[in-house]
Amino acid sequence: MELSSKHYDSFSLYTIDAGRFKLDGGAMFGVVPKTLWSKQIPADDKNRIFMALRCLLIQSHATGRNYLIDTGIGNKFDEKMSRIYGVDTSEYDLDDSLAYHGFSRDDITDIIFTHLHFDHCGGTTDWQGEESVICFPNADLWVTKTHWETATKPNAREKASFLKENIEPLANSDKLRLIDEGHEFEPGLTHRIVNGHTLGQQLPYLTIGNTHLMFSGDLFPTFAHIPVPWVMGYDMRPIYTLEEKAQILPECESTPIHLFMEHDAQQEVITVRKEGKNFTMDKGLTLKDLP
Numbered sequence: 001m002e003l004s005s006k007h008y009d010s011f012s013l014y015t016i017d018a019g020r021f022k023l024d025g026g027a028m029f030g031v032v033p034k035t036l037w038s039k040q041i042p043a044d045d046k047n048r049i050f051m052a053l054r055c056l057l058i059q060s061h062a063t064g065r066n067y068l069i070d071t072g073i074g075n076k077f078d079e080k081m082s083r084i085y086g087v088d089t090s091e092y093d094l095d096d097s098l099a100y101h102g103f104s105r106d107d108i109t110d111i112i113f114t115h116l117h118f119d120h121c122g123g124t125t126d127w128q129g130e131e132s133v134i135c136f137p138n139a140d141l142w143v144t145k146t147h148w149e150t151a152t153k154p155n156a157r158e159k160a161s162f163l164k165e166n167i168e169p170l171a172n173s174d175k176l177r178l179i180d181e182g183h184e185f186e187p188g189l190t191h192r193i194v195n196g197h198t199l200g201q202q203l204p205y206l207t208i209g210n211t212h213l214m215f216s217g218d219l220f221p222t223f224a225h226i227p228v229p230w231v232m233g234y235d236m237r238p239i240y241t242l243e244e245k246a247q248i249l250p251e252c253e254s255t256p257i258h259l260f261m262e263h264d265a266q267q268e269v270i271t272v273r274k275e276g277k278n279f280t281m282d283k284g285l286t287l288k289d290l291p
């Protein structure tokens with residue numbers, strides 16, 4: 001296992017890889033024909049594509065806080081669910097990745113959830129007998145108000161993504177922190193809010209001097225989702241996703257904003273460039289390569 005890190009005076013950044021899983025390629029690419037998407041990311045014999053569960057640990061040297069962004073899919077699935085989603089923690093696992101960089105769950109002071117679909121928050125909790133309990137004893141748990149609203153009163157289509165064993169422990173925790181758009185976790189660490197994939201998805205945004213890094217969550221799940229019309233079938237409001245991508249991509253190119261890729265099995269950090277009318281991945285990098 002090899003994981004990258006990057007150290008600045010203000011912050012240190014660590015890749016926390018929580019494993020691999022698989023999702024249906026058709027659902028991942030919506031209306032894009034398989035003949036096109038499978039050239040970018042090949043499908044397995046069950047039409048699934050290989051996905052990462054890559055989290056990011058941001059250590060602040062100013063405040064001493066350790067922010068973990070998302071926690072992966074976790075270990076609570078039974079054998080059947082693990083098989084359906086091809087969950088594989090043999091090479092990468094949340095605890096091993098934390099330990100690799102010299103951290104444990106106890107060191108995490110804050111978990112910033114992009115959103116609460118099971119592949120983003122499952123690792124926060126584990127079974128203690130019949131009960132699902134939070135296993136980050138010292139962490140404040142940050143979710144946007146609008147997302148919490150939708151996660152606790154989901155529509156029929158999104159319901160399957162919000163698992164009771166993931167949501168209930170948060171609801172019962174006195175560490176749940178519900179925030180509005182524009183929240184500043186501390187100077188240099190804010191977020192962007194997007195609503196296409198799910199309402200109130202927050203994408204943590206780090207500014208260190210001239211370096212800009214955005215955790216791209218499920219706005220750009222893989223490098224192949226950079227072009228504006230390549231939108232997931234999973235998105236609740238695909239029209240919003242189109243608008244959000246069209247708005248942010250020119251900024252990603254000009255600033256430039258480096259994108260930290262949560263689900264891309266190959267790419268950890270990418271930059272984008274315009275090619276003709278559309279946008280595409282420019283460079284495939286790691287945290288180490290950040291300016």
Ligand SMILES: [Zn+2]
Pocket residue numbers: 117119120217218263
């Ligand atoms: Zn996801």
